[in-house]
Amino acid sequence: MIEKMDKLEIRSQEYKLSEATRQEIVELVKKYPSSRSAILPALHIVQAQFGFVPVEPMAELAEMLGILKGDVEQVVTFYRMYNQNPVGKFHVKICDSISCYLRGSDELIQHGLQRLGTRLNEVSGDGQVSISKIECLAACGAAPCLQVNDEYMYNVQPEQLDEILDTLKTAKENPYYIP
Amino acid sequence: MAQQEQIFPPPPPLLTDKPPFEYQLLKHRGIPGFDKLEVYRANGGYKGLERTLSMQPDEVVAEVKASGLRGRGGAGFPAGMKWSFIPKVSGPKYVTCNTDESEPGTFKDHELIENNPHQLIEGVLITCYAIGSEHGFIYCRGEFARGIRVLKRAVEEARAAGLVGKNILGTGFNCEVVIHSGAGAYICGEESALLESLEGKRGYPRLRPPFPAVAGLYARPTVINNCETLSNVPHVMREGAEWYSKFGTEKTKGFRVYCLSGHVERPGNYELECGTTFRTLINELGGGAWKGRKIKCFIPGGSSTPILAPTDEVMDTPMDFEGIAARGSMQGSAGVVIFDDQTCIVGAVLRLVEFYKEESCGKCTPCREGTQWLVQMLHRLENGEGRPGDLELITDVGSNIAGKSFCLLGDSAPVPYNSALKLFREEFEYHITHKTCMVGPRAGKQLAGVH
Ligand SMILES: Cc1cc2nc3c(=O)[nH]c(=O)nc-3n(C[C@H](O)[C@H](O)[C@H](O)COP(=O)(O)O)c2cc1C
Numbered sequence: 001m002i003e004k005m006d007k008l009e010i011r012s013q014e015y016k017l018s019e020a021t022r023q024e025i026v027e028l029v030k031k032y033p034s035s036r037s038a039i040l041p042a043l044h045i046v047q048a049q050f051g052f053v054p055v056e057p058m059a060e061l062a063e064m065l066g067i068l069k070g071d072v073e074q075v076v077t078f079y080r081m082y083n084q085n086p087v088g089k090f091h092v093k094i095c096d097s098i099s100c101y102l103r104g105s106d107e108l109i110q111h112g113l114q115r116l117g118t119r120l121n122e123v124s125g126d127g128q129v130s131i132s133k134i135e136c137l138a139a140c141g142a143a144p145c146l147q148v149n150d151e152y153m154y155n156v157q158p159e160q161l162d163e164i165l166d167t168l169k170t171a172k173e174n175p176y177y178i179p
Numbered sequence: 180m181a182q183q184e185q186i187f188p189p190p191p192p193l194l195t196d197k198p199p200f201e202y203q204l205l206k207h208r209g210i211p212g213f214d215k216l217e218v219y220r221a222n223g224g225y226k227g228l229e230r231t232l233s234m235q236p237d238e239v240v241a242e243v244k245a246s247g248l249r250g251r252g253g254a255g256f257p258a259g260m261k262w263s264f265i266p267k268v269s270g271p272k273y274v275t276c277n278t279d280e281s282e283p284g285t286f287k288d289h290e291l292i293e294n295n296p297h298q299l300i301e302g303v304l305i306t307c308y309a310i311g312s313e314h315g316f317i318y319c320r321g322e323f324a325r326g327i328r329v330l331k332r333a334v335e336e337a338r339a340a341g342l343v344g345k346n347i348l349g350t351g352f353n354c355e356v357v358i359h360s361g362a363g364a365y366i367c368g369e370e371s372a373l374l375e376s377l378e379g380k381r382g383y384p385r386l387r388p389p390f391p392a393v394a395g396l397y398a399r400p401t402v403i404n405n406c407e408t409l410s411n412v413p414h415v416m417r418e419g420a421e422w423y424s425k426f427g428t429e430k431t432k433g434f435r436v437y438c439l440s441g442h443v444e445r446p447g448n449y450e451l452e453c454g455t456t457f458r459t460l461i462n463e464l465g466g467g468a469w470k471g472r473k474i475k476c477f478i479p480g481g482s483s484t485p486i487l488a489p490t491d492e493v494m495d496t497p498m499d500f501e502g503i504a505a506r507g508s509m510q511g512s513a514g515v516v517i518f519d520d521q522t523c524i525v526g527a528v529l530r531l532v533e534f535y536k537e538e539s540c541g542k543c544t545p546c547r548e549g550t551q552w553l554v555q556m557l558h559r560l561e562n563g564e565g566r567p568g569d570l571e572l573i574t575d576v577g578s579n580i581a582g583k584s585f586c587l588l589g590d591s592a593p594v595p596y597n598s599a600l601k602l603f604r605e606e607f608e609y610h611i612t613h614k615t616c617m618v619g620p621r622a623g624k625q626l627a628g629v630h
């Protein structure tokens with residue numbers, strides 16, 4: 001029992017909003033006529049801290065926005081971009097909507113999974129990389145395309161995906177970030 | 180060329196020194212550093228705002244009305260008319276720019292915000308002034324993380340130059356522009372769902388009336404326009420309605436960005452005069468079907484518009500709202516998706532319908548359940564497990580979604596199947612009778628168990 005309490009305690013410490021995160025959210029809220037409106041960008045800030053949106057800080061966020069914890073949960077479960085469980089440090093999201101499909105996205109996904117030795121949505125053993133499908137990324141003219149976390153890669157052929165996956169295996173920061 | 184390489188998403192290759200239409204919306208393609216305020220201003224930027232602020236708000240609305248500018252988000256509603264619906268009441272009013280861009284085949288707003296952010300910000304400011312608003316929101320789909328960074332930088336640059344915030348250009352006009360990020364949901368492109376989302380809720384569409392012009396964001400009068408629509412506004416106000424309405428066709432004025440994708444030699448965004456023909460876009464500029472193949476059919480305006488066959492009559496159709504409607508489809512978001520003659524139409528339709536199933540917001544039953552059935556039955560067909568009568572059954576399920584759903588997403592879900600069945604019925608039947616595909620690399624192979 002005591003041990004279990006400790007674990008919960010440790011987890012809630014681990015998933016505490018950092019001072020920087022809190023500060024960023026406080027600044028963000030000021031831009032909106034109603035603080036509730038800030039919830040989507042605020043959750044992106046939370047996700048940037050943990051890599052996903054854990055349940056622990058939802059109450060804290062709700063308090064900051066003057067809404068109920070349930071309101072936060074409703075939003076987190078509705079929008080696709082919020083990971084409710086941990087994903088790879090680098091989450092590779094390959095578009096498989098029509099224009100990418102026509103230019104080989106299914107084969108690209110298969111190829112990537114084989115290379116990585118994982119199944120769809122499964123994180124590689126070292127915790128570095130996971131591959132998922134995603135709906136149209138609004139880059140259909142550069143199909144097939146993908147995102148590594150929030151950064152785009154265009155016209156990705158299987159050989160390039162190999163390179164990307166190899167790079168990500170040892171990367172610390174997202175190498176495809178353009179300011 | 181050096182400049183072209185820094186543009187994201189990447190543009191199609193230039194075939195000649197000059198673009199097919201002198202860039203207006205895509206001026207950034209020819210001028211390095213266009214996302215910087217200084218460069219934008221050196222090329223006529225914020226001249227439209229300056230002129231606007233010297234006029235009365237009503238005159239601005241009248242000018243945009245006279246220009247003939249119509250919405251680029253899908254329905255083509257006249258922009259000036261939409262603005263004129265805003266009641267003259269005191270208290271807050273809002274402008275929201277729809278940059279949720281998620282309709283498969285559409286990728287123009289993506290290029291506009293990442294490379295030409297000030298054009299949009301100027302458009303938002305002008306719109307705010309015209310309707311008496313001091314607060315503009317640019318709602319970007321969350322995946323546009325870089326576009327959002329670019330826009331935020333641009334807003335701060337504009338603020339430092341006295342173009343955003345209090346007492347803009349010393350005229351007493353106050354206006355804030357907020358860059359907002361969504362979080363992955365196609366439905367938030369539907370205008371009432373966008374407002375719900377911007378209020379911090381799930382993106383469920385609202386019952387109408389009341390319309391946003393009367394009770395929109397926070398139940399206040401609100402204008403919602405697409406990103407490309409608002410990007411046109413600075414040009415209208417800088418050069419005037421008369422200049423703008425010289426471009427285009429009788430009922431669709433100006434220029435727009437056509438998004439060309441799929442099995443085409445040179446995919447990408449093409450800025451052209453409204454009413455350019457499909458033949459010019461697809462064959463002359465796009466290079467026709469890739470790999471020397473033939474075009475089987477194409478989507479003319481984003482995944483929600485009926486598929487067309489490339490007959491001479493269709494290819495010579497001017498791409499404007501009325502022209503495409505006369506061929507039984509829609510201009511929509513101007514996303515043109517090409518299918519070559521080796522495409523299995525059943526597989527393609529399945530992929531299109533899967534999108535609607537994934538993106539159904541779940542608020543109403545016909546769409547939530549119906550899209551799942553559509554996908555299940557099309558899967559069966561695609562896998563060679565279709566049964567006689569399935570085609571009618573799928574049509575039937577489709578007709579129980581369209582017209583019975585709460586919003587247009589439901590109405591759109593059966594569109595790809597219905598339009599494809601009209602053109603390629605024998606291919607669908609072949610999947611049932613032969614348990615195999617008529618065309619493409621899988622022709623003649625038993626389909627069951629392929630996936
Ligand atoms: C399901 C659905 C998705 C939509 N997605 C978008 C979108 O991503 N961007 C957009 O501008 N309009 C979208 N629309 C159309 C908007 O509801 C609205 O008509 C448009 O933003 C109005 O702007 P406009 O008059 O400037 O075209 C969508 C409509 C529906 C029904």
Ligand code: SF4
Pocket residue numbers: 366384538539540541542543544546547584585586587588589590
């Ligand atoms: S039609 Fe579909 S997307 Fe629209 S409200 Fe109903 S369930 Fe949601």
Ligand code: FES
Pocket residue numbers: 095096097098099100101135136137138139140141143145283284285
């Ligand atoms: S279909 Fe893949 S980006 Fe649009």
